[in-house]
Amino acid sequence: MLDIIGAIVITAIYAAIVGLLVGLSPLSRPTKLVACAVAALWPAAIILVAVSGGLAPGATGPVPVPVLLLVSMLALLFGGWRLLPGFREALLAVPLAALVGVNATRLVGIFFLLLAAEGRxxxxxxPSAGWGDIAVGIAAIVLVMTMMRGSVRPIWLGTWNALGTLDLLSAVSLGALSAPGTPFRVFTEGAGTQAIGTLPWTLIPAALVPLFLLVHVTIAVRLKSMQGAPHTLAAVRGT
Incomplete structure (x- = not known):
């Protein structure tokens, strides 16, 4: 039952993040449709890999499959950021409050705690990934509410953004060092990250984490570009 609920929630979150980022960008309608269609190909590809047995431990040698999928999507996203000015400019045009707000879906971290309770x-x-994501998600909600009521100090946004990024990097590192069947596994007690090597949970590091990292980088660039502007010395509004 938990897997079914997780599949529904994770799919909905992925669709919501992509839909929000694309929908609020200044791209033309046809371009938005193409972007959404392309984004849908990635989880579909992951499902095909899973069906073909590609998620099995050791299927890709010593490197866990979820890590390879994570790195692959990061390469695609940040390659697009670097090489396609239109892609980068579209992201930077998304309202700041929306960029912060998508992190409310980090409450999905509660599933890590539920999977731990089941011994998976x-x-x-x-606990690190679960509680970290929950904290970042709650803080995102508070920040967005504050931004909608008026403004929030840049230092708070910058601090939250840095901690949100650190939480993701920490989760990825701990996950890699806990993966079963790898020679570099450090945390050997318990199931490690056994569940992450199965659907739907592989979609979290392989699809959601890269999107969250891209959003954090976009927020950081937005905040940096605002430095020194008169209206941002005291506060940043949700625009």
Whole structure:
């Protein structure tokens, strides 16, 4: 039952993030449709890999499959950021409040805690990733509400953005060091990240985490571009 609920929630979150980022960008309608269609290909490809047995431990040698999928999507996203000015400019045009707000979906971290309770994930990965995501998600909600009521100091946005990024990097590192069947596994007690090697949970590091990292980078660039502007010395509004 937890897997079914997780599949529904994770798919909905991925669709919501892509839809929000694309929908609020200044791209033309045809371009938006193409962008959404292309974005849908990635989870479809992951499902095909899973069906063909590609998620099995050791299927790609010593490097866990979720890590390879994560790195692949990061390469695609940040390659697009670097090489396609239109892609980068479209992201930077999304309202700041929306960029912060998509992180409210980080409450999905509660599934890590539920999987740990079932013995399918273990410490330190599960509690660190779970509670970290929940904290970042709650903070995102508070920040967006503050931005909608008026403004929020740039230092708070910058601090939250840095901590949100650090949480993701920490989760990825702990996950890699807890992966079963790898020679570099450090945390050997319990299930490690066994559940992450199965659907739908592989979609979190392979699809959601890269999107969150891209959003954090976009926020950082937006905040940096605002430095020194008169209206941002005291506060940043949700635009």
């Amino acid at each position: 994930l273990s410490a330190p990965f599960a």
